[in-house]
Amino acid sequence: MKRDCRSHLLLLAALVCIPIACAQEPKDPPPEPIAPASFGVLHHAEGVAETFAFCTGCHSEHIVAQQGLEREDWDDLFTYMEDEHGMAAIPEPFKTKILDYLSAHYGPERPHFPK
């Protein structure tokens, strides 16, 4: 479990480092844009990379996309996954970023419920 999460942290680090490397080397060709398909069925918006990387360490992103929860319920769900399923606590700043993403796009109104 912990090893899984670490491997996804590496993936995440690779993803978030791309724009930084780009800023330092302006003459390099721009990186390939990350296609929405890279994040499965998740809505493509700020925070999707972090959300996809952490969640799919253990389960399909489909189970995420089906939910419609308030921010505090998402937070409680993280606690449940830590307590009951051995998930390592999500470190900051990723946790806040993921909560921002989930509460904006997977709230009770379910604007991105899978069709």
Add this chain to the structure above:
Amino acid sequence: MANPRRAFLKGAGVAFTAAAVGANIPFIRNIPKGFVPAAFAEDMSVPEKEGLRILSERPFCAETEAHLLDDSVTPTSRHFVRNNGTPVQNADVGAWTLEIDGLVERPARFSIADLRSQFEVVSKALVIECAGNGRAFFDPPTLGNQWTRGAVACSLWTGVRLADVLQHCGIQPEALYTAHFGADRHLSGDPAKEPISRGVPISKALDGSVLIAFEQNQAPLHPTQGAPLRLVVPGWPGSCSHKWLTRIWVRDQVHDGAKMTGESYRVPTYPVEPGEKVGRDDLRIIERMPVKSLITHPQNGVVGGSHVEVRGHAWSGERSIDQVDLSYDFGATWQAATLDPPMNPGAWQDFRIEFQLTTPGYYEVWARATDSADEMQPHAINWNQKGYLNNAMHRVALRVA
């Protein structure tokens, strides 16, 4: 409109309804305020694959659309799948064993050949329904796989009675509950964690209705259905029907395995307002599943002629169905359907009725079953915080051309 269903939940008026469904509505005056036409229910769907709708790839969970559940005995390919962990692949049937231990006089380990030779082998059509079937319609939404209607099935299961096996081992007087274990693995890969381990009261385990099954529809169990050995606890939450079964531990307390505790498979002990959460002390473990019916023909949203044959199934955990009534005028009038007896206790019952709908327009066919304890399906969802036990009436949209 991007999401007509949400608009109706927000209280769009009935004047808007006829335009939205694209047809005249002969019984529009019967439509209650805030009502969501069944024609819009399909926007809750998820991607389709081989007739099953996949809710999640890992763990693998898939349900069957209502019109594909028309058979009296559900084909294996149309039986819903609810996995909790990483399933067992390529199980060695000959080497598979079931251990019975805990509060029994003679703990034992049986091969599948032992079970076949030492106990009476029986075949029965049995309903398995996920406790969360219908969760997709909860408002506010509740956590979990958003099953619509298709997490229910009635296949022919062959195996031996759990009661016979437990009696053979000798139940000790302190026995209170069973604890079920399988060979599937927790999604994290952690071998110390069980993906799920639930159980039933010893009285249920001994009532003769529960099978230790090795065949579905007269073929060896399919890998998605727990091959080579599983429990079938008819009329109780599907999570009791443990797949890839390896061990039954008889305990002197209510089992406290994975998904037995906390909020899992529990509902409030008293009625709550939608959105109201109760503390864990005010939750009880779900036992029998409530009275319910499903219209399997016609398919929701079809356009047809004035002569309509309606078919479906009705069931109620540990009970039989006394009557199924149908309405095509939004519940103003009801007619009793022809109802078949169950193939055996624990099977669902088929119903059918014919209607002549002479005025063209938009109709909904509603089905409402009443069971042998005089309990009837409600119109509204009995909301609870984990989204269990939605047995509200099934409604199917129908356009008569």
